[in-house]
Amino acid sequence: MTSPSATQRLDLRVKHFLLPKAGHDLTECEDAIVINPSAFRFAIADGATEAFDSKNWAYQLAKNWVFSTNLLSPDDFWRWVEEEGRALDESWTSLELSWYAEEKARSGSFAAFVGVEVDPVEQEWRAIALGDSCVIHCRDNMVVKAFPVDNSKIFSSSPILTPSRTTMQSHAAEAIVVTNGELRKGDEIVILSDAAAAWYLELAEQKTALVRETFVTLLNQEDNEALAEFFKRERISKRLKDDDVAIIRIEV
């Protein structure tokens, strides 16, 4: 997506990539990427593998957020999650579930979520997150801000996630975080699900420029097959955990 050039308006070059866990196909991927190019809104949601219907929940959150307006304050976002959770619940009412699926469904669904809105005129970005999907703002190949997790070592196996049954998980509202930043020409905004975010941050921390540059080249070439091979190697090297990978890269 390249926006029309205008005075004082930043152009954005947007690429994205989605990859399931090793041995799985894309239909099994529980990460969701949705982009609304006209509103400059971008979202990644990462459905929790152990939860019920998490793939649908992740996609629903990402899609409905980018096609909404605002939802960038914790209060607005939480009210919206409550409504979305009710809608997901309703989609289950016609299902005839086994006792074990019913038990799983009772706990609801869970996903990590990060939504980013870019204002190319005001030259700024804003983000909201609940969970460990991340946005990383880089300038001159240095990390300016990583949000909500800012260190590759502190990704946890049990982060607080966006619940579909909010009444049972009211504590999650306190884990919603927001941030913003200024943008300049040449900056990079990368939005990633947790495993990819840990990988990207570690590359930045270790100043491993070559791997990162290879990734950016392949992404810009939109060569998904080569990208899948690239990430396969990264998994084998143990730099990248074997998890679903979702990445949106915005070059300013």
Added chain:
Amino acid sequence: MSDPFSGDATTKKADFVAEVVNHTLHDLVIRCTKTEEVRNYYYLAVVGYGHTVGPAFGGPLASRKLVPIGEVADFPLQVKSSYKRVSDGAGNWVEIPVRFPVWIHPHSEGKTPMCAALSLVKQILESWLSEHPSGFPPTVLHLTDGESSDGDPNHIGRQIMSLRTDDGSVLLFNCHISSLRRSKVEYPHDDSALSDGFARTLFQISSPLPQRFLAAATQLGVQATDGSRGFVFNADPSSIVQFYEIGTSLTGMTPYRWMDNRDDRSESA
């Protein structure tokens, strides 16, 4: 097993143990459930002994020695309806309808043919190990309320503990329950606190708790440290629940705290 627990004349040991085993099977199924599918992460065997020795599953799984967990999920003996108290998120409790399955019913008759039962367990393990030589080593959770009536179980117990996969030895954990009010011994390092010869025998055929089981024990507030054996003597009801929670904690997931919901109101469907 037909006797009540000491200090609780209303609860028969057999009823309580059957309830714990059914809850444990339920928990294992839920851990393997992803959306509507149960993934076969485990194979399960339930062996009962008393008047006879054999597989304890009822219903469609009757006489099956070893069952993949997906089939355990799909073929309970019965699915009961009940109510569960849950928080409404606003500081109140609400009752919601739930269904829960039953795979085994309590039985308590005959003697305690422990050696024959452990021999059957060994046979089941050998069959599984021949097909899964690199798998996660099986765990045997043995629960008894009395001394062996068919000989010394030391030999067969050691044979079970010597079985292994490429990933390690089979784990044998033992839990003895008593009708008498006696002080319990949980996860000891040595047999110095065990005055009873039978207790020492069970201690000797109990595997040390590996790290991940120790972590589960700590999470449950149980005193167990490096070198603790998977062994409880004179267990009371809460010890039995913890024994199964610790013994099935191999996924590293939080043990299922169903004892917190003992005020569930049950009714048959």
